[in-house]
Amino acid sequence: MSSEFLETTVDKFIFRVKVGYLYNEAGVWVAYDPAHGTARVGLTDFRQQASGDVAFVDLPAVGTQVAAGGDLVNIETIKVDLTVPAPFGGEVVAVNKGLDETPELINQAPYGDGWLVELKPEQWPAEGLLDAPAYLAVMQAQAEAEAAQ
Secondary structure, three states: OOOOEEEEEEOOEEEEEEOOOEEEOOOEEEEEEOOOOEEEEEEOHHHHHHHOOEEEEEOOOOOOEEOOOOEEEEEEEOOOEEEEEOOOOEEEEEEOOHHHHOOOHHHHOOOOOOOOEEEEEOOOOOOOOEOHHHHHHHHHHHHHHHHHO
16 A cells, blocks of 8 residues: 555445545535645545536636535435545635546546635634544545445
C-alpha cells in the first residue's frame, strides 16, 4: 500500500483515502492551497464508487457564493442523482471544465483529474472537516452499512 493513500476493503471493494486531504462525512474531499487561499474539492473514491458511473455533471458558475452544506455540484450517474454539498462556505473561483466532455474522470481519477471545483473559503480552517485516518473510519462504517443492506 502506498503511503500516499490509506486503503480499506469492504466486501469485495477496495476504497482509497488520500493522505493530506481533508474530508466531510458526505464523501467530499478538500485540498487546501495556502499559497492561493483556495481549496480544490472533489468526490472521494468511496462516494464515486457507491454512486456509480458518472454520466453528467452540472457545475456552478465561477463567482457563485455557496453556504456550508449548500448545494455545490449536481452529478447524474447510472444509479443515482447526487447533489454534492459544499464542505464549507465560500466563493467558486474555478470549475473543472474537463468534466463537460469527460465526466467519467470523477470515476477514473477521483483525487486527480476528476476534481469538481475550487473554492475560496470564507474562513480557514473550515469547521467539521476530518483528516484522512478519521475519514477512513467514517467511510469504512458507511461502506459496511451499505454492504449489509
